[in-house]
Amino acid sequence: MAVERQDSAVRAYVGVTDGDWFRFLAARPHLAEVNFWRPAGSRAFRALSPGEPFFFKTHHPHNRVVGGGFFSGFAQLRVSEAWDLFQEGNGVSDLAGMRRIIGRYRPAPIPASEDPLIGCVLIRDTVFFPAEEPTGPPPDFASNIVQGKGYVVANETPFGYFQVLISRLLGAPLEVDFSEPWHRPGPVFGDPRLTPNRLGQQSFKAVVLDAYGRRCAITGDRIQPVLQAAHIRPLPAGGEHRLDNGMLLRSDVHTLFDHGYLGIDPKHRLMVSPRLRTEFGNGEQFYARAGTAITVPTATRDRPHREFLEWHLDEVYKAA
Incomplete structure (x- = not known):
């Protein structure tokens, strides 16, 4: 789930990775979206x-930055959910292998009857550097750091270091002022990969599922196979994969929303088109909920954005 932060300075993170995880993914460059999972x-x-950069660093004695990408979001997922969404993007060839590896980091192997939650740090637009061109860790990255360390990119000491690393991710020189605010509308620094708030496709599904507590925002249903991450403003109409442009909806509710028979007002209240009744003679379960607030994520910035809701009401919703 997205996290509210007080500052707007660009940050980067260097995470310590397992050698098998990164070698598996480096051999599969077509996987642009990966799960840097935690047991x-x-x-x-x-x-x-x-949208901020995340880099992968190997353990000692190799101790090199071997690649990176851009942070999509964090979600708590069951092992099976993480596998369904990211498959080999989890850094392993199958679900059984994933369960086995996660079990190594836990006090005991995962029983066959259990499907535990894991922490999923989701990274998009990943790049792994050529084996002959690794980069050393930041100068102040202590050898006893187990998980990783965050940095403010604009700080004088690490700035040149991260400028080079981000340039390697983008495949082009990067000449920008990282002291400028990061969280603002539209593309940043002229490269769409640096657009704040944009998630990868599978990461969008993961964070929406997590943020809505695995419940349909309108009906409260929890039957997961029929729950879908819906876009308020769809991609063909200029929408993006971002949490505040999404809702978790039951599949039939998703269809009704996309066809304009349901809408959500800027105060997150359900609107039901009169055409649902006149065209189909049905929909009483939705009329009974009209005007009531839908379920939204806890964090304000994760909730459906007013701009996207108003677009849907203006362009899609069948008001009459």
């Missing part, structure tokens, strides 16, 4: 906001 799901990742 325990109880602790959220708060070091970055979506």
